[in-house]
Amino acid sequence: MLGSHFSALWIIVANSWMQTPAGFHIVDTPTGPRAEVVDFWAVVFNPSTMDRLSHTIMGAWQAGAWLVLSVGAYYLLKNKHLDFAKASMKIGFVLAIIASLVQLSTGHSSAETVAETQPAKLAAFExxxxxxxxxxxxxxxxVNEAEETTSSLAIPGMLSWLVAGDTEHVVTGLNDIPADERPPVNTVFQLYHLMVVIGMALIALSVGGGVLSWTGHLFKMRWLLWIMALAVVLPQIGNQIGWAAAEIGRQPWIVYGLMKTVDAISPTVGAAEVITSLILFTVVYLGLFVMFFALLDKKIKDGPGLVKLSVYRDKGGTR
Ligand code: HEM
Incomplete structure (x- = not known):
C-alpha cells in the first residue's frame, strides 16, 4: 500500500519534470545529448510538482467521497441499511465539500503555473x-483550427485576471506559437472545459447535498438521491480527462521545450512490440477492472455486515 503511494509520488515527480524540467544540464555523449541531474531537490520540486500532486490528491479524495455518497444514496433508494447510509453520507459530504473546494484552489494554482511555464498549453486550454x-x-x-478562430461564450478580461490578478496582463496567443509547436487545440479546449464543468458540478452537488443532508431533506428527495448515486462517475471522468488535457496539452513535446515526442521514439523497439505490449496491458487492466467491479458490486449488495454484527452485539447478542 505504502509502496504504491511512493510509486504514484515518483510518477508525479517524473511527469512534472517532463512538463516543467528543472535541476539538470545537458551533456554530450557518444549516443547523443543527455539530461543529467545537477540539483536533486530542484528536480523533485520542479515548478509544477506541488500543483500536480495537490490537484491529483484532491481528485482521489473526490473519487473516494463520491463512492461513499453514491453507495449511501443507493441504499436509501433501495430502502436498505438506512441508519448506516445516512451516517456515512454525512461524513461523505464533509470530505466531498472540502475536496471540491480545495480542488478549485489547486486547479487555479495549476492554471497560474501553466500560464508561466507552458504558454502554448494555456492558450489551447482557452x-x-x-x-x-x-x-x-x-x-x-x-475551436476551428483550420480558420484559427474560437467561437465561445466568454467573460472579457477574466483569463488575464485569473492567471495574473490583473486584466492588463498580456496572455500569449497561439498565433505567436509556431504551428508545429501547438497541441491539438480543440481537443485540449474541450477536455479542459469539461473538467472544469465537472469541478463546478461537484462543488454544487457537495455543498447543496450536504446542506440538504444535514437538514434531513435530502433523504426524502428521490430524484436527487438518483443524481447522487450516479455522480460517482463524475470524479472518475474528471481525473481521466484532466490528465488527458494536461498530457495532450503539452504536445508536441515529451519534455516541454526540449524534446519532441516524435524524437523520443525508441529506434530499437518496433511497432509490433509496442502494439503487442499495449494489447497485453489493455487485456490485463480490463481483467482487473472487471474483477474489481464484480467484487465492489458484491460488497455493496452484501451491505455493512460488520456494523450489523456490532449493533447485534450491543443489543446483547452473543454471536
Ligand atoms: C474546479 C475546477 C478545476 C480547475 C480550474 C482545474 C484546473 C486544472 C489545470 C489548469 C490542469 C492542468 C495542469 C497542467 O497541465 O499542469 C488540470 C489538470 C488536471 N485536473 Fe483539473 N481542474 C479542475 C477540476 C478538476 C476535477 C474536478 C478533477 C477530478 C476530480 C481534476 C483532475 C485533474 C487531473 C487528474 C489533472 C492532471 C494532473 C496531472 O498532470 O498530473 N480537475 N486541472
Whole structure:
C-alpha cells in the first residue's frame, strides 16, 4: 500500500519534470545529448510538482467521497441499511465539500503555473489565438483550427485576471506559437472545459447535498438521491480527462521545450512490440477492472455486515 503511494509520488515527480524540467544540464555523449541531474531537490520540486500532486490528491479524495455518497444514496433508494447510509453520507459530504473546494484552489494554482511555464498549453486550454491584454475566459465554445478562430461564450478580461490578478496582463496567443509547436487545440479546449464543468458540478452537488443532508431533506428527495448515486462517475471522468488535457496539452513535446515526442521514439523497439505490449496491458487492466467491479458490486449488495454484527452485539447478542 505504502509502496504504491511512493510509486504514484515518483510518477508525479517524473511527469512534472517532463512538463516543467528543472535541476539538470545537458551533456554530450557518444549516443547523443543527455539530461543529467545537477540539483536533486530542484528536480523533485520542479515548478509544477506541488500543483500536480495537490490537484491529483484532491481528485482521489473526490473519487473516494463520491463512492461513499453514491453507495449511501443507493441504499436509501433501495430502502436498505438506512441508519448506516445516512451516517456515512454525512461524513461523505464533509470530505466531498472540502475536496471540491480545495480542488478549485489547486486547479487555479495549476492554471497560474501553466500560464508561466507552458504558454502554448494555456492558450489551447482557452482557445486563445491573439496575444493580448484583457484576454477573455471562455465558458463554453468550439475551436476551428483550420480558420484559427474560437467561437465561445466568454467573460472579457477574466483569463488575464485569473492567471495574473490583473486584466492588463498580456496572455500569449497561439498565433505567436509556431504551428508545429501547438497541441491539438480543440481537443485540449474541450477536455479542459469539461473538467472544469465537472469541478463546478461537484462543488454544487457537495455543498447543496450536504446542506440538504444535514437538514434531513435530502433523504426524502428521490430524484436527487438518483443524481447522487450516479455522480460517482463524475470524479472518475474528471481525473481521466484532466490528465488527458494536461498530457495532450503539452504536445508536441515529451519534455516541454526540449524534446519532441516524435524524437523520443525508441529506434530499437518496433511497432509490433509496442502494439503487442499495449494489447497485453489493455487485456490485463480490463481483467482487473472487471474483477474489481464484480467484487465492489458484491460488497455493496452484501451491505455493512460488520456494523450489523456490532449493533447485534450491543443489543446483547452473543454471536
Ligand atoms: C474546479 C475546477 C478545476 C480547475 C480550474 C482545474 C484546473 C486544472 C489545470 C489548469 C490542469 C492542468 C495542469 C497542467 O497541465 O499542469 C488540470 C489538470 C488536471 N485536473 Fe483539473 N481542474 C479542475 C477540476 C478538476 C476535477 C474536478 C478533477 C477530478 C476530480 C481534476 C483532475 C485533474 C487531473 C487528474 C489533472 C492532471 C494532473 C496531472 O498532470 O498530473 N480537475 N486541472
Amino acid at each position: 482557445g486563445q489565438w491573439e496575444t493580448t491584454a484583457n484576454a477573455p475566459l471562455s465558458l463554453i465554445g468550439w
